[in-house]
Amino acid sequence: MDWTTAGGVGHPPSGGFPHDALLYDSLDQLLGTVVPFVRDGLDAGDAAVVAVRPDSAVLLREALGDDPRVVVLDEDRVYGPRTPAAISAFRRLAKEHGPGGGRRVRVIGELDFGPTERDWLEWERYESVINEALRGWDLWGLCIYGADRHPDAVLESARRTHGQLVTPTSRTPNPAYTDPATYLRSLPIPDEPLERTPPRLLAGDVTDFIGLRHAVAAELAGVAASADLVEDFLLAVDEMTSNAVRHGLPPVTLRLWTATDRLVCTITDGGPGWDDPFAGYGPAHGEDLSRGGMGLWLARQLCDHVDITGGEHHPGDGTISVRLTTHLP
Template identity: 55%
Template sequence: MGPDLLHDAVLHDSAQELAAVAAPFLLDALACGDGAVVAVRPATANVLREALADDPLVQVHEHRYLYRPRTSAAITAFHRLGEQASPGRRIRVVGEVDFGTTAAECHEWQRFEAAINHVFAASPLWRLCLFDTQRLPDVVLTTARSTHPHLLTAAGRAVNHDYVDPATYLSGLAAPEEPVERTPPELTADDVVDLIALRRTVRAHLDTVAGPPDLVEDYLLAVDEMVSNATRHGRRPVGLRLWTPPGRLVCTIRDAGTGPTDPFAGYGPAHGEDLSHGGMGLWLARQLCDHVAISRDDQGSTVRLSTSWA
């Protein structure tokens, strides 16, 4: 049985502090036979290259090498990286998440930082996440303290007493408001009973959207999966609202049930690698859409799917 996930954070306020913590972490990886990978912003990469004297054994990449635009793709990238670990060894990753510029993007990456503690629990990865206290907003720094079991400083590694159990953190993280929902939807279905007819209607509306055809087709599939999920696992009535403002697609699917009870739903197929058992709906939606938000109230649960393009 190999090593399990370690997930640490560095909260630094200068390039010197960053180098003093991250460089020894990477050099120690090489000394003990672990892999060493860096996926950070260009400015941070320059600091680490200098501190490491451009050691060729440390793989230095731009942060998108692992932190893909969608969190689902980032999870896949980390899974593949973990598979490269030598038996009994880890791959150490110094990473820097871009939490984006919108509330929806920040929400996705907040969830990512918590969810990976569960998703990668048995993975031979040692993630060291960098947080610049001079550059990042308070909401991101609070996320750092809430989602990393340990903190690493120049003085050493210490238990993080602000860490929150991932399931508890995810359950308490409210989805951000979507302003377009305050406007009249372009398509409304209040009690879905004919899935095929609804799919045709949604397609007819999406056919009028001037977006990338592959992206729009992916979005249609995600909507179809979520409506099917609601009718199979939720409670009637199942309702749908669709908005298509310029450059964006937003759809909400609502039912009278409680929604998914597993806070990690959608961060992998429900039945692991064996897809024949189903359980793919939310997982597929996260693959196919930029943002997937789940909310609940006294009347039921709602899944909101959103995607945008330049």
């Protein structure tokens, strides 16, 4: 297949983010799709970056003949442990490797979605978010999914989050693709059993930030975790509490739980909240960090999970709630 005219759609237009998926069940399908994608891109003046699992990287290196123009990166270096960092990493790839002149960086990516459904959900969100978050960056993503490497739920998510499906002989519009905002709003908010138990700390009608921080820090002092992990969680709590006081309506309430395997904090305010499923996957004001708007973005980088309930598309009792979760090693 000639990827410069794949599927008859031509080279993807400037300003979009082509986001393709290969769902393969054989080595021939993998190599027969990825190798032409890379070689045709190089011939067309694009750059190529491979960020896949180590065993996949070995196969692709051999098939591509160790072409020095192909940048092979450690999967963990690109994706990292949390989704906002992965978005920032892909933007850096566009800056560092973009050839200019309207050409793109073709990225072959392979995600490790993690061991649990809770982990899968974060990366399912990510695969939908980047359709908007990477729009306008000179990138062309080809995500590879081995049928024997992922559970059915993850494979179904791949069908919902990629605009094009590819094979060794075709690149075609994906009929199952779902508008990212619609898809993100459809995803469940996982249950947290700790929220049905008495919190370790309850602070109602929060106004004293300094006193609250000391109180939260005191409760976390005995947690069996590194100082950096605890400090990151404390900073996320600070940011979300500050956001609730500044932008929400009183009363602002904080509840903190600690367990042997995780820390959980829920910050609730009286609304009206927001209806932006992409919130927190980048600074609210783009790259101009001097304008603020970084609270939720920081929280998503500092915690393993950030879940938001309330607002127009999550009706409840009129409150807005942000739940922060960090796993303990």
